[in-house]
Amino acid sequence: MKTVVSGYTYTCNKSGKKLVWSKGVKVIVAKPSPTPSPTPSPTPSPTPTPTPTPSPSPTIETTLLSALANPSSCKVARPADQSEMSLGFPSVSHRLKGPIIRALIMPVDFPDLVADSNPISDYTAMTKGISDWYTKISNGTVKFEWVIYPSYIRMPRNVVDYKIGARTGTGWWDYNRASIETGDPFIDFSKYDLVITGAPPKVQTDQISTSPAFGSPVGGGVKVDGVEIINATMTAEDTLRIQQGKPGWKGIAHEIGHLMGLVDLYDVASSMRPSGKPPTDEEQFAFMGGYGFMAHVHGDAPEMTAWERWVLNFLDDYQIRCVGSSNIDSTHHITPVEFTDKNPRAVVIPISDTQRLVVESRRSVGYDVALKAGFEGALVYVIDVSKPTGYGPMKIISKKGAKNPLLYDSTLHAGESVTFENYKVTSLASDKNGDTIKVEKLGEYTPKPTPTPTPTVAPTPTPTKTPAPTWVDPLEGTPCLVENSSIPNQIFELKCLKYSTLHVGSNNDNLLWFQNNPPPGWVPTPTPTPTPTPTPTPTPTPTPTPTPTPTPTPTPTLTPLPAEIDGCSTVGLRVVSTDSIKECRYIHGLRMQWVKLSVSEPVVTKTVSALDVSNCQLKGRDFGSAFSGFQVDTSKRFVPPVGINRALIVPVDFPDFIGDADLTGMLAYQKKSYLDWVSYFSKGKLSVQLDSMNHWLRAPQQAAYYSRRADDFRGVDGNKKLAAIAQEYLDFITNEVDLSKYQTIYILYPTKQNVIETDLVPRVTQFKTKEGTVIMSVFARSLYTYNENTPQWAMWIHETGHDWGLIGHAPGNGFPLGLMQNNDGASQSLSAWDWFLLGWMPPTQIYCDSLATLKNASVILSPLEREDSQTKMIAIVLDSHRLLIIESHGVGKWWDRRDNHDYNIGTSGFYGLTAYIVETMIESPSMQTDGLGIVLSDDDGNNDVYKRFTKFEKIDGVASNLYRLTSASQVGRGQVISNAYIAVLGDSFTIAGVKFTFIGTGDFDTVRIEKVGS
Structure with a gap:
């Protein structure tokens, strides 16, 4: 039972044998929305992030989903003569479909075009590019399983004989058949859905000019191995781009689009001119310009259009807002097509039996990152x-004044509109999360006959309809759990219904929240309440001090609606609206709650430190290999943490693992990531001269020769054995570079090198070079790090961190919450202590107090992984050598988002506080490992048997989350499931007489500090 009193909703819940009233939830009263009108764009600022349009008002009315037409009525039937490719529904059944596409690259060469390279190296980057593209574009519904045949198969004729050296060539289909038949003795084609014939990278355009798709009808393909190959293509332009050091996958991704049933969106007729008269951009891309990869593969906005995604079932029906004939005048908010959430992606207006007008949102993100900010919009x-x-099945409707030859400036900004026939589309508002647009039908629009007025009698006024509410519940259209459950809101209530319940004929049975309008006579007035009457004005949760400016810190209440009626059932799920993001997170008691996040850069006022930060710089010891506290001279270290480091990246490949073709791109990524990390975390106190060799150096032996298990390096001579392996590398590296200039050598392996188990980490060791004996550290990744898909730069920084003097591997050795605890983990940040100890963390980012002088306070923390200047650490001095630290973790720039983490944390939804006590006067021993370099089963990072300078502290009570922060490879080997060390909203730590309560979360985490006990 629910009731409303003094603006608060109360729910009667059962607690044991008693019925009790819940804490009140305030009912927000809707404010009328002014009629939107075009607003001048703000004066451009000198900052590099332009804001060409004003942010949409959160009170702009959008038409309720339940008032729109069934999306099936906005689909258009595929014509009977379009049996292979079409923009109509349904998609072609015998074209490529997910969830798994088994793809083969069959490399071939010719008597007059002999390959001199390794096809695995030639085509690996291409397969990755295509896989990444379709995984993202399809929202994970399509994945590729690739096989690259390991050697080039010789074709029986010269390449010139196949007549495929011009776009008007005639031999394409014969070549496709001949290549498959030539490969048949070597390959079982029954294992593949897609066959790509690959040419050597040195092919020239006069030999193979283009790469058409061979999408055959059933019965018209190449029959081999008991199957019919009806989906095939070949390389040409892509191979040439690989040769030029450019991304060599986009052309084949376009052809695969055809093999999924998509059509060409560029002007085919103009592109088929004789080679002496190439078309201009205006001619070839007159229909869609640079929008969509089926139009301009190498354009600035290649992401697939919303309509194409819908045809291929990459978008669900409920992501399409269909404008029916009974409700044409309507308002809609759409999320950019580049996003991957489940929010609406397009507005579709039926025009005729064959035509549909479509509105979608474009932003400079994802694969459209090259799109200029001024071209973003609807x-x-x-x-x-x-x-x-190829003859205009899709055409952009450009706004007045658009002049860009590739139509990039055709998008609508706030206040702009376009008209097609008698339909007008106007942009009301626009921000980085999408566009709010209005659809109108112009001219006389009379859905009902209008009676002829009687001139002698004044007509009786028609009763006015109840005006539509100006407020739209942000949960409308988002997933829910329990059918027919409801949530009261300021209109009346949201109701959890199947999509097909409101859209008869749809087979979509997903449960979503829909606005339920009030019954006749309903008014939002308080109803009588049972005795005892609940307190009309609940006591609010204390606001953290000081109050954030210019807007309050997003701090959700500690009394959420129960998860089963709140719709928050999947941690990490996000609901994006024009003015906020709601994210589903764990809270105290293993419950889940929506937490509000800002859509723009949040602002908060820092809590002033209780003591000068110098009070928290506890004295430590210098152990030579590392130091444990302050008042230690680090400038004398061989690789100091302050000043200048000199390092060299050396690409090394092997006879059986040839280096990647895109070495330039590999080096650029590794160097930029490394230097960006150093710049941010050191705040300019450290600079690194990071040089690199620009070609692969071939090792004299195969990769396995350099592989050793970790137990080979145990004992007092372990570093000496590692140095012997490193010396074998240096013996051929020194022939090409003066190694005496560097303190550290980073070995870069080929992407696919998966043999060498050696965790190569000999540090500050004497090596022989042509310049004489040189002291250096040499680092290269292990097989374990390869299997974790860890960026090589992250491993390099971890090992160099030890050279800087960090003990590392604590707190929580192996836990993925810090680069020095686990370079294979999710967090790429230093722990707060390590960051502080190196002298890099600014005092303004530290809250320092002592147990002796402790003051009750509420402190706002920013996650370590977020790149900002907010408070990062709470430090409480317990005595002369113990410092109690609280730090926050969450998704940010330095949170690794790679797909195959060994941890079920995910890329959104994770947040939490950790606590640990640092002892600055003890030295930790080396971590315990088994033969594979994996942490021993009983050394879980917090085992008291193994002495460490710090360990994570457990929360009060039991864990409130199901995060698994332990490597899957170590579960069952004794390592603990470490969720009890992570505090979420409502949890607390009580440590050494101090209680830390997690009282607020959102953009930042708020911690209440208080002294307890005597």
Whole structure:
């Protein structure tokens, strides 16, 4: 039972044998929304992030989902003569479909075009590019399983004989058949859905000019191995781009689009001119410009259009807002097509039996990152299935004044509009999370006959309809759990219903929240309440001090709605609206709650430190290999943490693992990531001269020769044995570079090198070079790090961190919450202590107090992984050599988002506080490992048997989350499941007489500090 009193909703819940009233939830009263009108763009600022349009008002009315037409009525039937490619529904059944596409690259060469390279190296980057593209574009519904045949198969004729050296060549289909038949003795084609014939990278355009798709009808393919190959293509332009050091996958991704049933969106007729008269951009891309990879593969906005995604089932029906004939005048908010959430992606207006007007949102993110900020906005286009592939089946409707030859400036900004026939589309508002647009039908629009007025009698006024509410519940259209459950809101209530319940004929049975309008006579007035009456004005949760400016810190209440009626059931799920993001997170008691996040850069006022930060700089010891506290001279270290480091990246490949073709790109990524990390965390106190060799150096032996298990390096001579392996590398490296200039050598392995188990980490060791004996550290990744898909730069920084003097591997050795605890983990940040100890963390980012003088306070922390200047550490001095630290973790720039983490943390939804006590006067021994370099089963990072300078502290009570922060490879080997060391909203730590309560979360985490006990 629910009731409303003094603006608060109360729910009667059962507690044991008693019925008790819940804490009140305030009912927000809707404010009327002014009629939107075009607003001048703000004066451009000198900052590099332009804001060309004003942010949309959160009170702009959008038409309720339940008032729109069934999306099936906005689909357009595929014409009977478009049996292989079409923009109509349904998609072609015999074209490529997910969830798994088994793809083969069959490399071939010719008597007059002999390959001199390794096809694995030639085509690995291509397969990764295609896989990444379709995984992202399909929202994970399509994945590729690749096989690259390991050697080039010789074709029986010269390449010139196949007549495929010009776009007007005639031999394409014969070449496709001949290549498959030539490969048949070597390859079982029954294992593959897609066959790509690959040419050597040195091919020239006069030999193979283009790469068409061979999408055959059933019965028209190449029959081999008991199957029919009807989906095939070949390389040409892509291979040439690899040769030029450019991304060599986009052209094949385009052809695969055809093999999924998509049509060409560029002007095919103009592109087929004789080679002496190439078309201009305006001619070749007149239909869609640079929007969509089926139009301009190498354009600035190649992401697939919303309509194409819908045809291929990459978008669900409920992500399409269909404008029916009974409700044409309507308002909609759409999320950019580049995003991957489940929010609406397009507005579709039926025009005729073959035409649909489509509105989608474009932003400079994802694969559209090259799109200039001034070109972001609402893109309007018309699809016409009566027009065949390449002859304008999709065309952009440009706004007045658009002049860009590739139509980039056709998008609508706030206040701008376009008209197609008698339909008008206007942009009301726009921000980085999408566009709010209005659809109108112009001219006389009379859905009902209007009676002829009687001139002698005044007409009786028609009763006015109840005006539509100006407020839209942000949960409307988002997933829910329990059918027919409801949540009261300021209109009336949201109701959890199947999509098909409101859209009869749809087979979509997903449960979503829909606005339920009030019954006749309903008014939001308080109803009588049972005795005892609940307190009308609940006591609010204390606001953290000081109050954040210019806007309050997002601090959710500690009394959420129960998860089963709140719709928050999947940690990490996000709901994006024009003015906020709601993220589903764990809270105290193993419950889940929506937490509000800002859509723009949040601002908060820091809590002033209780003591000068110098009071928390506890004295430590210098152990030579590392130091444990302050008042130690680190400038004399061989690799100091302050000043200048000199390092060299050396790419090394092997006879059986040839180096990647895109070495330039590999080096650029590793160097930029490394230097960006150093710049941010050291705040300019350290600079690194990070040089690199620009070609692969071939090792004289195969990769396995350099592989050793970790137990080979145990004992007092372990470093000496490692140095012997490193010396074998240096023996051929020294022939090409003066090694005496560097303190550290980083070995870069080929991407696919998966043999060498050696964790190569000999540090500050004497090596022989042509310049004489030189002291250096040499680092290269192990097989374990390869299997974890860890960026090589992260491993290099971890090992160099030890050279800087960090003990590392604590707190929580192996836990993925810090680069020095686990370079294979999720967090790429230093722990707060390590950051502080190196002298890099500014005093303004530290809250320092002592047990002796402790003051009750509320401190706002920013996650260590977020790149900002907010408070990062709470430090409480317990005595002369013990410092109690609280730090926050969460998703940010320095949170690794790679797909195959060994941890079920994810890329959103994770947050939490950790606590640990640092002892500055003890030295930790080396971590205990088994033969594979994996932590021993009983050394879980917090085992008291193994002495460490710090360990994570457990929360009060039991864990409130199901995060697994332990490597899957170590579960069952004794390592603990470490969720009890992570505090979420409502949890607390009580340590050494101090209680830390997690009282607020959102953009930042708020911690209440208080002294307890005597």
